[in-house]
Amino acid sequence: MLVDSHVHLDMRQFAKDRGDVIKRALSAGVEEMLGIGYDPRSIDETINLSEEYEQLYAAVGIHPHDAEKWNDDLEEKIKKALFRKKVLAVGEIGLDYYRDLSPRHIQREIFKKQIAIAVYFGKPIIVHCRESFGDVIEILKQEGAEEVGGIFHAFQGGVEEAEKIFDLGFLVGIGGTVTYKNSRLPETVERLPSSSFVLETDCPYLTPVPYRGKRNEPSYVKLVGEKVAKIKGVTLDDIERATEANYRRLLHAEKRPPASISYVIKNNLYINATNFCTNDCRFCPRRKRDRELYGYNLNLLVEPEIDEIIVSAQGLLENRDFDEIVFCGYGEPTVRLDVILEVAKALKKYGIALRLNTNGQGNMINRRDIVPRLEKYFNTVSVSLNSFSRDSYLDLCRPDAGAKAYDSVLDFLGRAAGSKMKCIATAVDFPGLDMNKCREAAEGIPGVEFYVRRYQIDPPQIPRA
Ligand code: SF4
Known part of the structure; x- marks a missing residue:
């Protein structure tokens, strides 16, 4: 079974045909999607969608772009949301030094606050990290994020970065960029153990080949899985089994299966x-x-x-x-x-x-x-x-x-x-x-x-x- 561990189905790009998009995902074998709420509006809508669609779960957090919007009400909103059954994680949260839409010191402060919330609630963290790897790793370490783990979403780094992420007990999210012609991600994926990654689309963004340039959607996570299977010399079934198990262990705290003879x-x-x-x-x-x-x-x-x-x-x-x-x-x-x-x-x-x-x-x-x-x-x-x-x-x-x-x-x-x-x-x-x-x-x-x-x-x- 395929899992798309990072979707933004609340976005306006899906306003007209969200139901059809979800149907297509199910027909492609995607049986679970994690909707990511990243600002006050998106948190509400992602939670509503998770109530409406059985296969959709939710993560809630304030994106570094919106770190300046943080206030007590917002903190309360996130904490209340985390009591809901279908809210599985805190995110996406992190640091974005590429677009710098909020001052960096505020991004760091709000990232820390949200890690503390995740640790308090025992929820994994969905990390957004852009041109800020050193600070993100340092803050996760300082704030004890190893206790809950999480996913470095839209991972595009090399082996050295992956090693630092795995040392913290975090997984990496592999998305459409693995299919891009000049991506160095395939080289890294070759070196990743099968228990270390999950698949994602980040839809409507980062659309995989051959649909690059068009709107992304969860059914395309299959294209990502197929590419990863090709890189690792296994079948799509093998990648589905591995990534579903990794996702379920982290997000649903599922135990390992019995030993296979x-x-x-x-x-x-x-x-x-x-x-x-x-x-x-x-x-x-x-x-x-x-x-x-x-x-x-x-x-x-x-x-x-x-x-x-x-x-x-x-x-x-x-x-x-x-x-x-x-x-x-x-x-x-x-x-x-x-x-x-x-x-x-x-x-x-x-x-x-x-x-x-x-x-x-x-x-x-x-x-x-x-x-x-x-x-x-x-x-x-x-x-x-x-x-x-x-x-x-x-x-x-x-x-x-x-x-x-x-x-x-x-x-x-x-x-x-x-x-x-x-x-x-x-x-x-x-x-x-x-x-x-x-x-x-x-x-x-x-x-x-x-x-x-x-x-x-x-x-x-x-x-x-
Ligand atoms: S099973 Fe034994 S021989 Fe094979 S890699 Fe492990 S330690 Fe080495």
């Missing part, structure tokens, strides 16, 4: 057999409490039994033809070798190619050559190499076994490449890691293909989840 991304069925690993890679999401991936919770509290895994996978296999079944979670599958082989044997009969994603330490973990057993069932083995020397492996992957782990991975790669299985070595383009050297190390082993995976920055810890 099997899950679907793109047209692959994934098997999540363990969270245990013999490495502690610097970039691994396993280190985070969240362990979310495209809306799935991969945090296994208990390791699933063979039957549980088979039944879980079969439930998904009944309804769909998959391209591949991939044994891959946030853990090393070969620590449960007998389990994954039994599951692979049971799933082999579906005639779908099987792939094992591994850290390549299976022979060392199991104290024997496991390749002959793997090649009975698996068509492909994909090994996380992530290095080109013992030292670089020790530094980035931090193996329990120390320096000998790297030798073991190379030995495994050589044996796997000499088996019936297709053998791939992968590396995450972690900052500072020399990809050319990793490629040389991988391709120096006859029969091994090399593949680069995108490094993703650390996700935010959503405070309300």
Whole structure:
């Protein structure tokens, strides 16, 4: 399901056909919209619309352009609105040093006041930030906004800005600008973990391609989702699942779903057999409490039994033809070798190619050559190499076994490449890691293909989840 986390349907641009606009949004699969009240008139109208349309919720706040209009009555109005069931957030509030329509010192003062209100009511904050990033981050920190989190709406920054935002437990809102030809946003989106962003239109503004220059509307959030899916090499379904989960955790304080033993991304069925690993890679999401991936919770509290895994996978296999079944979670599958082989044997009969994603330490973990057993069932083995020397492996992957782990991975790669299985070595383009050297190390082993995976920055810890 699509969610448009930032709409201005109260505006005059929608006066004549608001009902049709909302119908079009529903037909496009948009099942929830967050209307943003930004001044006294807009607050009233957005709340009225949220009462009229089931799918429309509201946020209330005073935009930095109108900071000078702040008075006690307005403060009271916002506080009263926050008691309403469908008012989910405070916003949009922030600082706008681009248009400077209110004096900057007043913008800062009113921003602080509204953060305090959000924290008092336990509501997330919808942030407007234009040419004021440093001050916005500083004020959010000073005022304890981490307690409630929120969304940096219409985010257009780079990785460094995203990291600062995620440190505060805030998400970023990705809108139509991601579709613009010269936007640098796609580069940033490549690096964003799936649990860190929501989709928005900011309609009637920031219309995505191919409608750029015309009025924006919530149904176009699908175009934004499609573009993000393309950038990240997944499907629109994956982006919808992830962004809906992120939105619901923040705005509706929804709990995480139960852990997934099997899950679907793109047209692959994934098997999540363990969270245990013999490495502690610097970039691994396993280190985070969240362990979310495209809306799935991969945090296994208990390791699933063979039957549980088979039944879980079969439930998904009944309804769909998959391209591949991939044994891959946030853990090393070969620590449960007998389990994954039994599951692979049971799933082999579906005639779908099987792939094992591994850290390549299976022979060392199991104290024997496991390749002959793997090649009975698996068509492909994909090994996380992530290095080109013992030292670089020790530094980035931090193996329990120390320096000998790297030798073991190379030995495994050589044996796997000499088996019936297709053998791939992968590396995450972690900052500072020399990809050319990793490629040389991988391709120096006859029969091994090399593949680069995108490094993703650390996700935010959503405070309300
Ligand atoms: S090998 Fe994979 S599962 Fe293990 S710590 Fe590294 S990235 Fe995480």
